Amino acid sequence: MALGVLATKVGMTQIFVQDGERLPVTVLKVQPNCVVAKRSVDRDGYNALQLGSGAVRSKLVSKPRAGQFARAKVQPTRHLQEFRVTQKQLESYEVGASIGVELFADTQSVDVSAMSKGKGFAGVMKRHGFAGFPATHGTHESFRGGGSIGQREFPGKVFKGKRMAGHMGNERATTLNLRVAKLLQEEDALCVVGSVPGAKGALVRLMPSKRTPRALAHLGEAVQVKAKNPMKASKSGGAGKK
Numbered sequence: 511m512a513l514g515v516l517a518t519k520v521g522m523t524q525i526f527v528q529d530g531e532r533l534p535v536t537v538l539k540v541q542p543n544c545v546v547a548k549r550s551v552d553r554d555g556y557n558a559l560q561l562g563s564g565a566v567r568s569k570l571v572s573k574p575r576a577g578q579f580a581r582a583k584v585q586p587t588r589h590l591q592e593f594r595v596t597q598k599q600l601e602s603y604e605v606g607a608s609i610g611v612e613l614f615a616d617t618q619s620v621d622v623s624a625m626s627k628g629k630g631f632a633g634v635m636k637r638h639g640f641a642g643f644p645a646t647h648g649t650h651e652s653f654r655g656g657g658s659i660g661q662r663e664f665p666g667k668v669f670k671g672k673r674m675a676g677h678m679g680n681e682r683a684t685t686l687n688l689r690v691a692k693l694l695q696e697e698d699a700l701c702v703v704g705s706v707p708g709a710k711g712a713l714v715r716l717m718p719s720k721r722t723p724r725a726l727a728h729l730g731e732a733v734q735v736k737a738k739n740p741m742k743a744s745k746s747g748g749a750g751k752k
Contacts, residue, residue: 513595514717515543515609516563517700519624521710525692525701527729535691535701538622538714540611542698545603546582546590557600561609562587564713582606589713611698614716618723619687620700623715624708628680638673683707687721691729 520537527533541563549558566588568576579586582605603609614620634640634656643649643657656675659668688704700716703726708714 512593512717512720513559513599513609513613514593514621514715515540515611515613516561516589516591517541517714517716518564519706519708519710519712519714520699523701527691531727533691533703533729535703536706538700538702538706538716540614540698540700540716542608542610544584544587545605545607545609546578546584546587548600548603548605549592550600551597556594557597558592558594559600559603560590560592562590564588591715593717611693611695611700614690614693614700614718617690617718619689619719619721620702621684621686621717621719622688622702622706623682623684623717624706624712626679626681626683626707627709629678631676632678633675634673637675637678640673687719687724689724689726689729 517538517540520539522534522536524532524534543561543563545559546562547560549556549560551557562579562584564587566586568586571579571586575590576586584606629636633654635642635654640656642654643652645653656673659672659674661667685705685707688702688706690700691703692701694701706714
C-alpha cells in the first residue's frame with residue numbers, strides 16, 4: 511500500500527548531469543491531484559484515497575459523477591482512481607486536499623502503470639518473437655506463420671495459453687523501480703530513467719517504489735547495490751559503472 515498520483519506522459523528529452531554526460535529521460539507531468547473521497551475500513555472494508563486529475567467541462571460529466579463532485583465540493587475532474595493507503599496516510603489528507611509532485615521529493619525510484627500502446631492484430635513473429643520458417647528448402651506461401659497447433663486424438667484440443675497471432679498491446683502494463691533523475695518542482699514534472707508504458711499524453715499511475723533503487727552511472731545520488739553472494743563480489747563493485 512502506497513500513496514501515488516495520476517500523471518501524464520509528456521514524452522522524452524535529455525538532461526545533462528554533473529559530469530557532463532547526457533542522460534535520456536521520460537518527462538511525467540504531475541498535475542495537482544484532488545482528494546475526492548476517502549475509503550475507510552469501518553465503512554468500506556479498506557483504506558484508500560480517491561484522487562481526481564485533469565480538468566473537464568461540467569457538461570461532459572455524468573449526473574452520478576457530478577453529484578459525487580458536488581458532495582465533495584471540488585471541481586469536476588476527467589480521471590478518478592483509488593490508491594490503497596495506510597491508516598496514517600488516510601488521516602493525513604482531507605477531502606478537497608491537493609497532492610502534487612512534492613510527494614516524490616525524497617523518492618529515488620518509482621513504479622509506473624499505464625495502458626500500453628495498441629498494436630492491433632499482430633502475428634506470432636511480432637507478438638511473441640517467433641523465428642518464422644526458412645526462406646528456402648521447400649517453404650512456400652507461409653514464411654511468418656506459427657506452425658502446427660494441433661494435437662493427436664488425445665487430448666484432441668489446443669491447450670489454453672497457446673502462443674498464437676492475436677491482439678497485441680492496449681493492456682495494463684507496469685514498469686517497476688524506475689530511477690528518478692530530476693524533480694522539476696516549478697513545472698510540476700518528474701524525469702525518470704527507463705521505459706514508461708503508453709503513448710504521449712497517456713494517463714500514468716505513479717507510485718513510490720518499495721524496491722531498492724538501482725544504481726546508475728552519472729547520477730550522484732545512485733544507491734550502490736551489494737551482491738548477497740560473496741562469490742559474486744564483482745557485481746557489487748561494478749553496479750554503478752558501465
